[in-house]
Amino acid sequence: MKEKSGERKGCSYKEFMACKLPIYNGEVDPIICQRWLSDIEGVFERTHCDVTDFVAYGTGQLKGQAKDWWDNKKKEIGAEAARVMTWDEFKEEFIQLRQKGETIDKITGIFLDKLRFCDELVTTEEQKIYYYYNMLSAEYREFMTPSKYETLTEIINTAREWEIELKKQIERDEQRAQDMNPSPTKKARTVELGKKVDAKGGVAKL
Incomplete structure (x- = not known):
């Protein structure tokens, strides 16, 4: 069967x-995140990359902490779910x-900035x-239930309180x-002070 005019099968x-x-x-800087997504999507377009390869190809450009994050995410969702994940799902x-x-203020700032370039993916208050x-660490999520909050502001304020x-x-x-077990430095200073007092003929009180 002949390919239609202009049709491509993607790229290797x-x-x-x-x-x-x-x-x-x-990097958590939202501008860097946005630039990376935009640049990668530009390469997808230029190479006529097949949409089914977007995630596999794109995540190959994650290094350092980003690669660690993706490796953990794959373990969390399972290899098959990661394999069939769409690019939009990856961006989510x-x-x-x-x-x-x-800090919570830092996380909140990063999140709000990221929303600006993923607004087509996160449209409802429930999704936000x-x-x-x-985005919160486990120590916060342990005490919070997303369904309890009606607005993004509510969950942000609760996170700040926690x-x-x-x-x-x-x-x-x-x-x-510290009260039960003074630091070695503090102990050393106490002993040293006691030795000085002893040297002067006084009584060392340790």
């Missing part, structure tokens, strides 16, 4: 890799990519809440641990 991975491909290392996962240790929830509470808890735990 070798042909795809022959293009000047952008690498994404996991991609906007949830986060780095450990970010779901994707924001998934951040304050978790910080207080960490400070209490650290203080308790």
